[in-house]
Amino acid sequence: MEIGRVDPLLPLHLLRKPTYWLSSVGLLLVAAVMISSSFLASIYFQRVHEMSAFVTGLALLPMGLAALVVALVAPPLVNALGLGGMYAAGAALQLVGTGILATGGDGVALTVVALAVIGAGLPACFVPLFGIGTSHVKVAESGVGSVLLNTFNETGAALGIAVIGTVLATSVDSRLGEGGSVADATTAGVGNGFLALTVCSGIAIVIALVLRSLTRAPEGADT
Numbered sequence: 001m002e003i004g005r006v007d008p009l010l011p012l013h014l015l016r017k018p019t020y021w022l023s024s025v026g027l028l029l030v031a032a033v034m035i036s037s038s039f040l041a042s043i044y045f046q047r048v049h050e051m052s053a054f055v056t057g058l059a060l061l062p063m064g065l066a067a068l069v070v071a072l073v074a075p076p077l078v079n080a081l082g083l084g085g086m087y088a089a090g091a092a093l094q095l096v097g098t099g100i101l102a103t104g105g106d107g108v109a110l111t112v113v114a115l116a117v118i119g120a121g122l123p124a125c126f127v128p129l130f131g132i133g134t135s136h137v138k139v140a141e142s143g144v145g146s147v148l149l150n151t152f153n154e155t156g157a158a159l160g161i162a163v164i165g166t167v168l169a170t171s172v173d174s175r176l177g178e179g180g181s182v183a184d185a186t187t188a189g190v191g192n193g194f195l196a197l198t199v200c201s202g203i204a205i206v207i208a209l210v211l212r213s214l215t216r217a218p219e220g221a222d223t
Contacts, residue, residue, distance in 0.1 A: 014137065014145055019214055022207050023133030024152040026087065029204045030125040031153045032160025033094050033197050037118050038063070039161060040101075040168065040193045041111060047186040049108055062112055063119035071123035083128035083135075084212025090124025091208045093117050095201035101194035125204070126153075132211055164193045 015021045038060060045056040070077075077086050097118035101111060130149060137145035168189040175185035 014141065014148065017136050019132050019136055019211065020145070020149075022211055022214075023129045024149060026125065026129045026204060026207045026211070027133070027149055027153040028156035028159070029200045029207075030090075030094070030122065030129070031156030032164070033098065033118065033200055033204075034122055034160075035157040036160040036164040036193065036197055037098070037101075037115060040164065040190045040197075041115055043168065043186060044111065044190045045108070048183045048190075051108075059108065059112055060115065063115040066116040066119035067122045070120045071127070074123055074127045077124065078128065078131075082212070082215065083131050084208065084215045086124050087128040087132070088205065088208035088212055090121040090128075091201060091204040093121030093124065095198060095205060097121065098194050098197040098201050102191055102198045128211075132215055135215075164196055167196050168193045 015024070041060060041063075042056055045051040045059055046053070051059065074086075077089075081089060094117075097114045097116075100114040100117070130146070133149045134142065134145055171189035171192040172185045175188050176182070180188070
């Protein structure tokens with residue numbers, strides 16, 4: 001009903017802008033990686049290494065601290081790399097972190113380090129994606145444009161848990177059906193979950209490279 005209106009509640013024409021819809025998909029992917037990584041790591045620490053909820057929270061702390069550090073230095077990173085370059089760097093960090101965890105490594109220390117790498121990539125993705133996504137939105141539509149981007153962000157988190165949770169449950173049930181222990185089944189399931197997130201991170205890198213090309217200043221232009 002809103003399509004034919006002069007002032008629609010949701011201006012779908014925003015999604016026809018390449019920088020906007022690519023940023024939207026990018027936000028969906030990075031949110032899925034963020035939430036699902038925490039979920040998978042929590043399951044892994046508690047079921048495989050029998051860590052308490054409190055200790056598990058402490059093990060996840062470096063992930064948040066790494067994100068905080070990168071967020072604090074985001075402005076100089078944007079100046080040095082540009083928005084597209086910063087997003088590409090963030091997606092690469094997530095690819096490395098999820099790739100390490102997809103191998104099924106069973107060490108707590110390695111898992112914590114890999115999670116910190118993923119955490120470092122989070123603000124390096126979120127900051128430029130919101131910046132690029134809103135850069136070509138009219139001032140009159142800036143409010144709804146920002147809200148729609150945030151909707152993709154929240155949707156990515158929900159979809160990530162739904163999809164990755166299904167991958168985890170299916171993998172664990174399959175391994176248990178084959179006679180494996182709970183710890184082995186959980187390790188395999190978590191590894192498969194991170195493998196799916198590695199695919200998400202790979203797609204994010206492709207999007208990042210396209211956005212970097214679309215947002216790159218013409219040679220000789222003032223920066």
